[in-house]
Amino acid sequence: MSLNIQISTLLFSFIFGVCFAFLVHVNYRFIYHSNKLIQVLFTFAFVLLSTLIYFIILEKMNYGTLHIYYFIMIILGFLLEHGIEKLKKQ
Numbered sequence: 153m154s155l156n157i158q159i160s161t162l163l164f165s166f167i168f169g170v171c172f173a174f175l176v177h178v179n180y181r182f183i184y185h186s187n188k189l190i191q192v193l194f195t196f197a198f199v200l201l202s203t204l205i206y207f208i209i210l211e212k213m214n215y216g217t218l219h220i221y222y223f224i225m226i227i228l229g230f231l232l233e234h235g236i237e238k239l240k241k242q
Contacts, residue, residue: 157214164213165222168206169229175202177237 175198176183182194206226210216 153214153217161210161214161222162225164209165225166229168209169226169231170233171229172202172226173230173233173237177233 179194179198183191183198185191185194207216210218210222
């Protein structure tokens with residue numbers, strides 16, 4: 153895999169982590185709903201759809217090759233956006 157593909161996949165993973173955290177924040181009332189059935193169904197559908205979208209785009213970018221640092225970039229993007237949202241609330 154070329155260096156350009158790896159860098160673009162790293163950037164995509166980071167941006168995906170930011171978008172995932174933003175979508176979790178937007179859908180907070182459904183993910184943490186008082187009705188457990190709605191909570192479980194919506195969380196399952198949300199995670200399944202997000203994962204499916206990530207792997208479809210990853211398949212188009214680098215033929216579906218996974219590396220641990222892609223997941224690390226998703227986590228870093230998620231934590232960055234989550235931290236920014238916490239700072240906005242203060």
